[in-house]
Amino acid sequence: xxxxxxxxxxxxxxxxxxxxxxxxxxxxxxxxxxxxxxxxxxxxxxxxxxxxxxxxxxxxxxxxxxxxxxxxxxxxxxxxxxxxxxxxxxxxxxxxxxxxxxxxxxxxxxxxxxxxxxxxxxxxxxxxxxxxxxxxxxxxxxxxxxxxxxxxxxxxxxxxxxxxxxxxxxxxxxxxxxxxxxxxxxxxxxxxxxxxxxxxxxxxxxxxxxxxxxxxxxxxxxxxxxxxxxxxxxxxxxxxxxxxxxxxxxxxxxxxxxxxxxxxxxxxxxxxxxxxxxxxxxxxxxxxxxxxxxxxxxxxxxxxxxxxxxxxxxxxxxxxxxxxxxxxxxxxxxxxxxxxxxxxxxxxxxxxxxxxxxxxxxxxxxxxxxxxxxxxxxxxxxxxxxxxx
Amino acid sequence: xxxxxxxxxxxxxxxxxxxxxxxxxxxxxxxxxxxxxxxxxxxxxxxxxxxxxxxxxxxxxxxxxxxxxxxxxxxxxxxxxxxxxxxxxxxxxxxxxxxxxxxxxxxxxxxxxxxxxxxxxxxxxxxxxxxxxxxxxxxxxxxxxxxxxxxxxxxxxxxxxxxxxxxxxxxxxxxxxxxxxxxxxxxxxxxxxxxxxxxxxxxxxxxxxxxxxxxxxxxxxxxxxxxxxxxxxxxxxxxxxxxxxxxxxxxxxxxxxxxxxxxxxxxxxxxxxxxxxxxxxxxxxxxxxxxxxxxxxxxxxxxxxxxxxxxxxxxxxxxxxx
Numbered sequence: 189x190x191x192x193x194x195x196x197x198x199x200x201x202x203x204x205x206x207x208x209x210x211x212x213x214x215x216x217x218x219x220x221x222x223x224x225x226x227x228x229x230x231x232x233x234x235x236x237x238x239x240x241x242x243x244x245x246x247x248x249x250x251x252x253x254x255x256x257x258x259x260x261x262x263x264x265x266x267x268x269x270x271x272x273x274x275x276x277x278x279x280x281x282x283x284x285x286x287x288x289x290x291x292x293x294x295x296x297x298x299x300x301x302x303x304x305x306x307x308x309x310x311x312x313x314x315x316x317x318x319x320x321x322x323x324x325x326x327x328x329x330x331x332x333x334x335x336x337x338x339x340x341x342x343x344x345x346x347x348x349x350x351x352x353x354x355x356x357x358x359x360x361x362x363x364x365x366x367x368x369x370x371x372x373x374x375x376x377x378x379x380x381x382x383x384x385x386x387x388x389x390x391x392x393x394x395x396x397x398x399x400x401x402x403x404x405x406x407x408x409x410x411x412x413x414x415x416x417x418x419x420x421x422x423x424x425x426x427x428x429x430x431x432x433x434x435x436x437x438x439x440x441x442x443x444x445x446x447x448x449x450x451x452x453x454x455x456x457x458x459x460x461x462x463x464x465x466x467x468x469x470x471x472x473x474x475x476x477x478x479x480x481x482x483x484x485x486x487x488x489x490x491x492x493x494x495x496x497x498x499x500x501x502x503x504x505x506x507x508x509x510x511x512x513x514x515x516x517x518x519x520x521x522x523x524x525x526x527x528x529x530x531x532x533x534x535x536x537x538x539x540x541x542x543x544x545x546x547x548x549x550x551x552x553x554x555x556x557x558x559x560x561x562x563x564x565x566x567x568x569x570x571x572x573x574x575x576x577x
Numbered sequence: 578x579x580x581x582x583x584x585x586x587x588x589x590x591x592x593x594x595x596x597x598x599x600x601x602x603x604x605x606x607x608x609x610x611x612x613x614x615x616x617x618x619x620x621x622x623x624x625x626x627x628x629x630x631x632x633x634x635x636x637x638x639x640x641x642x643x644x645x646x647x648x649x650x651x652x653x654x655x656x657x658x659x660x661x662x663x664x665x666x667x668x669x670x671x672x673x674x675x676x677x678x679x680x681x682x683x684x685x686x687x688x689x690x691x692x693x694x695x696x697x698x699x700x701x702x703x704x705x706x707x708x709x710x711x712x713x714x715x716x717x718x719x720x721x722x723x724x725x726x727x728x729x730x731x732x733x734x735x736x737x738x739x740x741x742x743x744x745x746x747x748x749x750x751x752x753x754x755x756x757x758x759x760x761x762x763x764x765x766x767x768x769x770x771x772x773x774x775x776x777x778x779x780x781x782x783x784x785x786x787x788x789x790x791x792x793x794x795x796x797x798x799x800x801x802x803x804x805x806x807x808x809x810x811x812x813x814x815x816x817x818x819x820x821x822x823x824x825x826x827x828x829x830x831x832x833x834x835x836x837x838x839x840x841x842x843x844x845x846x847x848x849x850x851x852x853x854x855x856x857x858x859x860x861x862x863x864x865x866x867x868x869x870x871x872x873x874x875x876x877x878x879x880x881x882x883x884x885x886x887x888x889x890x891x892x893x894x895x896x897x898x899x
Contacts, residue, residue, distance in 0.1 A: 438881070442880075442881060442884065446820050446821050446824075450818075450820075450891075451818075451891065451892060451895065451897075452892060452897070454820060454888045454891060455885075455888040455889055455891065455892050457888075458881075458884050458885035458887075458888040459885055459888070461881055461884075461885065462869075462872070462877070462881060462882055462884075462885035465872075465877050465878045465881040465882065466872055466875070466877050468877075468878070469872075469875060469876035469877040469878070470875075470876070472876065473875075473876045510828060510880065513828055513832065514832065517832040517833070521832075521835075524835070531583075532652075532655070534581075534583065534586065535583060535585050535586055535775075536629045536633070536650060536686075537629070537652075537686075537775065538652040538654045538655050538686065538687055539652070539655045540654055540655065540837070541624070543835040544835060544836065544840070545776065545779060545803060546835065547802045547803045547834075548776075548779050548780060548783045548799065548800075548802070548803045549779065549783070551782075551783035551786045551787070551799070552583060552584075552779065552782045552783055552786065554786055555582055555786070557582045558581075558582045558583055561581060561582060561583075
């Protein structure tokens with residue numbers, strides 16, 4: 189059978205994982221210490237060998253692999269049906285089992301109900317569960333994160349990829365010079381699978397590699413922040429490599445500016461962010477997407493050059509807290525809003541005013557007769573008797 | 578409808594002669610109403626000086642008992658966009674007026690909350706239904722209303738109520754509700770109301786829920802609870818160089834007390850002059866504050882702009898201007 193190179197040369201044993209020593213050690217400990225942690229998440233950019241490492245772990249320990257793909261099992265019912273019995277049965281031939289759940293970040297939208305289910309299964313399973321994903325820091329995975337051992341797979345440096353390519357070229361008897369391999373390696377941006385696919389596709393064509401055509405690598409938000417705050421590079425297309433919206437990135441930057449800047453630089457950075465936001469407002473107001481380029485630049489270079497030299501060393505970036513706080517507050521204050529609405533209609537004023545004067549109004553609304561007149565519900569009355577916010 | 582226990586409603590004037598202040602306007606409006614034919618009106622002036630009340634008196638005089646069926650009240654700052662306003666107007670204007678008047682009345686409160694574009698759309702709507710409806714628009718500043726609308730309306734500029742007017746209203750209510758007010762509490766209520774009669778009455782009723790013997794101390798206590806309190810603390814944090822606490826506190830204040838970004842800006846602008854910093858820095862900070870407020874009205878994100886402003890305060894705390 190004619191296999192593609194990426195599949196044919198999939199790594200199967202631990203020693204072959206070049207440049208991933210830490211990850212190999214981590215997964216060994218995970219298997220050894222099981223069930224201390226019942227699940228492990230292998231995360232990192234595409235083509236760094238996450239699935240391969242999981243498969244290798246099974247092979248090295250003589251375990252049977254039950255492979256599942258989250259993208260295929262996009263709902264609670266199926267997760268329950270397939271994963272659950274498997275966790276509690278013993279394997280027939282091998283010593284034990286590993287459950288491999290590829291691409292957990294593929295669980296989206298309405299299927300998110302699958303995540304709590306997965307967590308429940310994690311708690312009950314008798315076999316180690318290994319999951320893979322690109323971006324482990326997404327909010328939807330936060331509950332999963334805390335239950336699992338996190339193992340990072342790094343994008344492979346160019347020389348490593350070159351070396352792998354060189355060996356394969358030799359075995360496959362493909363005639364290619366070192367420059368060509370080097371070009372493919374650079375273009376792959378650390379994605380070994382991409383490099384092998386490229387090698388295969390160029391195998392028969394005698395042309396130079398088009399370096400301008402970079403692979404679409406999903407940059408994590410942490411990389412983007414690092415580029416802005418530390419590395420100062422690729423400003424013009426810095427946001428092209430992520431699926432995160434510009435507005436969401438703005439929130440991340442907003443949250444983390446104080447970690448990198450103080451005093452004058454702090455003021456300058458927020459001044460730039462303010463400008464980015466002004467252009468964001470203009471885009472929305474007039475649908476002038478032309479202004480996007482200005483938002484882009486203020487939000488990247490503008491922030492970056494708020495001071496002469498970037499702060500050296502590692503900074504731990506936090507996800508934006510603002511949206512969560514607003515949400516929590518809305519949950520807590522939903523009765524305030526409905527009461528204000530009823531009151532406003534009754535006394536011919538705007539809801540906004542009623543909200544603003546609420547601390548005064550809530551005293552007036554203490555009287556039962558008034559509560560009845562406004563037809564307040566039990567929960568609303570409760571809310572008022574408990575202090576009204 | 579029975580009498581309301583909310584005093585702003587119970588004691589709301591229902592006849593022209595009961596209106597407090599605004600004598601000239603009342604005189605002119607009442608003569609128009611007596612002729613049973615009114616033009617479109619634009620009432621401008623600050624909150625709580627009788628704009629909604631006069632509109633209500635107009636419809637009650639025009640339609641008598643049937644005023645509810647012939648009157649639509651909308652608040653532009655609460656409606657989601659001009660399309661909602663237009664749809665509601667359309668639904669309401671479709672049916673003919675009852676009784677012996679040939680039109681219905683639509684009261685659009687806080688019309689200056691509409692953008693210029695939305696006002697253009699409103700102008701078309703006003704024209705389309707001018708045979709069946711009369712509009713009464715209210716706003717804080719008539720300058721915020723586009724000229725084409727102003728020219729279609731008779732514009733009345735309401736005056737701020739004087740201290741004696743507000744005190745008279747308070748005295749009358751206190752008498753009917755059997756409250757004892759110390760002489761100085763009138764002054765305090767007026768000060769806290771900032772000339773807003775609705776707020777004065779609310780303050781009186783809120784205070785009466787705590788004590789029947791009312792003095793200025795209790796009034797002050799209740800009034801203070803209604804002011805966004807945290808802003809000073811926010812600025813203190815910023816001036817001390819603690820940006821992170823300043824912004825966390827700011828978000829808390831805005832969320833817990835339902836204060837908008839513009840309201841925060843107003844507080845900051847007032848507070849700047851009480852700070853212990855060099856006057857020229859105060860001027861620079863005021864400029865920054867004004868810019869932030871302008872940006873918000875232009876559709877910028879309130880919290881981003883406020884953070885940028887706070888960062889300027891951090892510098893000001895070190896004696897530096899940006």
